[in-house]
Amino acid sequence: MTDQEIRWERTAWMREARFGMFIHWGLYAIPARGEWVRSTEKITVEEYQKYFDEFDPVYYDPKKWAKLAKQAGMKYAVLTTKHHDGFCLFDSAYTDYKATNTKAGRDLVKEYVEAFRAEGIKIGFYYSLLDWHHPDYPHYGDRQHPMRDNPEYGNENRNFDNYVTYLHNQVRELLTHYGKIDILWFDFSYNALYGEAWRGTELVEMIRSLQPDIILNDRLSGDAAINDALQEDILPMYAGDFQSPEQIVPPAGVTNGKGDPVTWEACMTLNDHWGYAVFDHNYKSAKTVIRMLVDCVSKGGNLLLNVGPNAKGEIPPASKKILEEIGVWMHENGESIYGCGNAGLPKPAWGYYTRKDDVLYAHVYDIFTSSLVVEGMANAVEYARMQADGAELSMSRPWNSAKYPNELFIDLHDVQLPDPIDTVIRLKLK
Known part of the structure; x- marks a missing residue:
C-alpha cells in the first residue's frame, strides 16, 4: 500500500466517529481572556506566575465533561495536555510547571482519560509544539512569543535542541503513562519551525513504536510542506494521518494531488475563543453547529467542536446548553452522521x-x-x-x-x- 492508503486505513475509525469534543483548558482560564493572553498582552513569565499560584479547579469533574460529550453524540475527545504557555495538566518528570505542583495537586490528564474512557469515548491528547515558559524556546524576535519585542529577553545561550529533547521526552510520557491513546494532536508549525526542526522523523518513529495505532494530525508540518506532501504517494513520516483545517470548512473537502479524498477534521470554537473568555458571549446556536457538522460530513470530514472550561473546572452553562440541544438532534438523526460521507451528488437547493x-x-x-x-x-x-x-x-x-x-x-x-x-x-x- 502507498503511504496515503496506509493513513486512510489507519483513520477508518475517525471517519466512522465524525464528531468530537475539543477541550482547551489551563492557567489562561483565570485571566479569562482567551488562551493566547500571554502572547497578545506580552505578559512575562514572572507576571503570569500568579495564575500558577492561584490555579485550584475545585469543581473539576471530568466525569461530567464525558457524560456531556456522550449526550451530545461525540465519539472522541482531545484535551490540551500542554498549551503554548507551557503549563502541563499532567505529572511530567521534566518540569515543575505542572498541575501536580498547584493547589490542584494531582494529575488532571489521568482523570480525564479515565472518565472519557469509561463513557466509551476515544482519547486524544493535544500537545503544543510551542512553549513560552521553557527557557530554551526562542524568545526575542519570534513572532509568537510574548517577549518577542523585549530585548531584555534575548536568545543568547538558549539551546533550542534542549527544548526539542524536552518535547520528545514529554510526548513519550504521554504515550506511556495512560494506556492506549487514539489521537495525538500537535499544534503548530510556523516559519522555519516545522518537520525536522522538531526532529519530526525521529519523533514519529518513537510515537509509532509506543502506540502503533495512534493517529496524528498534520501540524508537525508547515502549511507549504504538507500541501506539497499531499501531491505525493510517499509522504514524510511527520505529515500526519489527517488534515486539521481550523475555523473553516473546506469548500470541497480535502483531497490529495490525484483528487482522492483524505481524512480531515475541521476544528471549531463554540464562541470566538478556544480558552475560556468571560466576555465572549458570541456563541453559535445548536442549529448552526448541527448544520456545520452536516456540512463537514457531506464533504467527507469530521467536526471537532471546542469547549473552554472556566478556572474552577466547569464547562460554561451556555456551552452545556448548546451541547444538550445538539444531543437531542443527534439522538434522532445520528445515523445520518456516523460513518457517512460524500454522497457523490450535486448539492441540492434545499x-x-x-x-x-x-x-x-x-x-x-x-x-x-x-x-x-x-x-x-x-x-x-x-x-x-x-x-x-x-x-x-x-x-x-x-x-x-x-x-x-x-x-x-x-x-x-x-x-x-x-x-x-x-x-x-x-x-x-x-
Missing part, C-alpha cells in the same frame, strides 16, 4: 446529502412546496422514511410531473418541516 453504503440521507433545511424534489433519483430509491421517527413517506408522483421524469417527488404533506434545524429523510437506494 439542503445537503450524506451517504453510507446504500442509504442516502437528505438533510432538508428549506422547502417551498409540500413536495421535496430529489433530482435525478426517480428510479433509484426503494423507499423513503423520516429518520427521526421512521415514519413512511409517499413517493407518489404529482399529477403535473410528467415533464420531470427523472426527478423523485417525496410528499411531506406540509411546507412546515418537522424539524426546523434539519429534517432528515432516509432514502434506501435500490
Whole structure:
C-alpha cells in the first residue's frame, strides 16, 4: 500500500466517529481572556506566575465533561495536555510547571482519560509544539512569543535542541503513562519551525513504536510542506494521518494531488475563543453547529467542536446548553452522521446529502412546496422514511410531473418541516 492508503486505513475509525469534543483548558482560564493572553498582552513569565499560584479547579469533574460529550453524540475527545504557555495538566518528570505542583495537586490528564474512557469515548491528547515558559524556546524576535519585542529577553545561550529533547521526552510520557491513546494532536508549525526542526522523523518513529495505532494530525508540518506532501504517494513520516483545517470548512473537502479524498477534521470554537473568555458571549446556536457538522460530513470530514472550561473546572452553562440541544438532534438523526460521507451528488437547493453504503440521507433545511424534489433519483430509491421517527413517506408522483421524469417527488404533506434545524429523510437506494 502507498503511504496515503496506509493513513486512510489507519483513520477508518475517525471517519466512522465524525464528531468530537475539543477541550482547551489551563492557567489562561483565570485571566479569562482567551488562551493566547500571554502572547497578545506580552505578559512575562514572572507576571503570569500568579495564575500558577492561584490555579485550584475545585469543581473539576471530568466525569461530567464525558457524560456531556456522550449526550451530545461525540465519539472522541482531545484535551490540551500542554498549551503554548507551557503549563502541563499532567505529572511530567521534566518540569515543575505542572498541575501536580498547584493547589490542584494531582494529575488532571489521568482523570480525564479515565472518565472519557469509561463513557466509551476515544482519547486524544493535544500537545503544543510551542512553549513560552521553557527557557530554551526562542524568545526575542519570534513572532509568537510574548517577549518577542523585549530585548531584555534575548536568545543568547538558549539551546533550542534542549527544548526539542524536552518535547520528545514529554510526548513519550504521554504515550506511556495512560494506556492506549487514539489521537495525538500537535499544534503548530510556523516559519522555519516545522518537520525536522522538531526532529519530526525521529519523533514519529518513537510515537509509532509506543502506540502503533495512534493517529496524528498534520501540524508537525508547515502549511507549504504538507500541501506539497499531499501531491505525493510517499509522504514524510511527520505529515500526519489527517488534515486539521481550523475555523473553516473546506469548500470541497480535502483531497490529495490525484483528487482522492483524505481524512480531515475541521476544528471549531463554540464562541470566538478556544480558552475560556468571560466576555465572549458570541456563541453559535445548536442549529448552526448541527448544520456545520452536516456540512463537514457531506464533504467527507469530521467536526471537532471546542469547549473552554472556566478556572474552577466547569464547562460554561451556555456551552452545556448548546451541547444538550445538539444531543437531542443527534439522538434522532445520528445515523445520518456516523460513518457517512460524500454522497457523490450535486448539492441540492434545499439542503445537503450524506451517504453510507446504500442509504442516502437528505438533510432538508428549506422547502417551498409540500413536495421535496430529489433530482435525478426517480428510479433509484426503494423507499423513503423520516429518520427521526421512521415514519413512511409517499413517493407518489404529482399529477403535473410528467415533464420531470427523472426527478423523485417525496410528499411531506406540509411546507412546515418537522424539524426546523434539519429534517432528515432516509432514502434506501435500490
